Amino acid sequence: MKRRNFIALVGTSLAAAPVWANVYNSRTPLQKAGDSVFPELLFAYNALEPAIDAKTMEIHYTKHHKAYYTNFMAAIKDTPAAELDLKSLFEGISKQSMAVRNNGGGYYNHLLFWENLTPTQTNPSAALNTAIEKSFGSMDQFKLEFATAAKKHFGSGWAWLSAGSDGQLFVSDTLNQDNPLMDVVEKKGTPLLCIDVWEHAYYLNYQNRRAEYVDNFWNVVNWDTVNKRYENR
Ligand code: MN
Numbered sequence: 229m230k231r232r233n234f235i236a237l238v239g240t241s242l243a244a245a246p247v248w249a250n251v252y253n254s255r256t257p258l259q260k261a262g263d264s265v266f267p268e269l270l271f272a273y274n275a276l277e278p279a280i281d282a283k284t285m286e287i288h289y290t291k292h293h294k295a296y297y298t299n300f301m302a303a304i305k306d307t308p309a310a311e312l313d314l315k316s317l318f319e320g321i322s323k324q325s326m327a328v329r330n331n332g333g334g335y336y337n338h339l340l341f342w343e344n345l346t347p348t349q350t351n352p353s354a355a356l357n358t359a360i361e362k363s364f365g366s367m368d369q370f371k372l373e374f375a376t377a378a379k380k381h382f383g384s385g386w387a388w389l390s391a392g393s394d395g396q397l398f399v400s401d402t403l404n405q406d407n408p409l410m411d412v413v414e415k416k417g418t419p420l421l422c423i424d425v426w427e428h429a430y431y432l433n434y435q436n437r438r439a440e441y442v443d444n445f446w447n448v449v450n451w452d453t454v455n456k457r458y459e460n461r
Pocket of ligand 1: 288292426428429
């Protein structure tokens with residue numbers, strides 16, 4: 229079967245779900261780092277067009293994400309890091325090598341990213357809406373702050389919506405493959421939504437027009453995933 233024709237049967241059988249489904253369902257990366265698997269995509273390469281084109285999606289997933297995964301597994305193989313769950317690993321990432329930090333982050337961040345994208349129309353839950361309004365004033369204000377963080381981030385990295393330990397939601401951006409779970413970042417929290425702003429995420433289709441890519445991102449956000457991550461934070 230061609231991968232672009234493959235649609236994963238999400239939710240049909242939780243018992244048969246792969247290990248990474250724990251991440252989808254709880255948003256907390258509790259699986260052992262050494263047991264990490266390369267996730268199936270939940271949509272076809274062309275499913276997110278025109279927001280994200282098929283070629284970008286294919287290269288991003290099969291080359292970039294796959295390389296982070298492969299290099300991450302190689303970096304932790306036969307080391308104590310392989311025995312840690314991902315959350316603990318990220319919370320102590322300052323004690324790890326740059327190979328573990330960059331590739332572990334790259335593996336996990338893309339996994340989160342694919343999960344929070346969908347071609348299907350979805351909506352924020354009442355609970356998430358309330359939390360966003362409480363933290364940002366309005367949904368529009370949140371979207372503006374998130375999009376601004378994504379557009380203005382200098383160089384390679386990510387923009388995030390996260391839940392802080394104080395219950396507040398916040399927007400942040402991180403360098404390279406860092407994420408809000410890592411002890412090296414300024415604003416720490418539980419990731420709810422992310423956007424990849426590395427040039428490899430948009431350059432084929434948008435060239436230098438990152439702002440246009442960010443604006444179109446809203447058309448393919450999987451709010452069902454964000455709602456679940458918020459519920460299970
Ligand atoms: Mn990427």
